[in-house]
Structure formats: structure tokens, C-alpha cells
Amino acid sequence: MDINAAMRHIFDCFHSEYQPHVHV
Numbered sequence: 001m002d003i004n005a006a007m008r009h010i011f012d013c014f015h016s017e018y019q020p021h022v023h024v
Helices: 003-016
Strands: none
16 A cells, blocks of 8 residues: 555545646
8 A cells, every 4th residue: 555645645635625626
């Protein structure tokens, strides 16, 4: 399990709540 991948996924989902139009 990659901690960075998990963090990325959580951060992406969290940030999408505020800015769904922003997709890196």
C-alpha cells in the first residue's frame, strides 16, 4: 500500500468537495 497514493486520493476527494472543476 502506497501512503502517497492514499493521501492523494483522500486529498483529491476532499478538494473536489470545494472545487470539482479543478482536476490536476
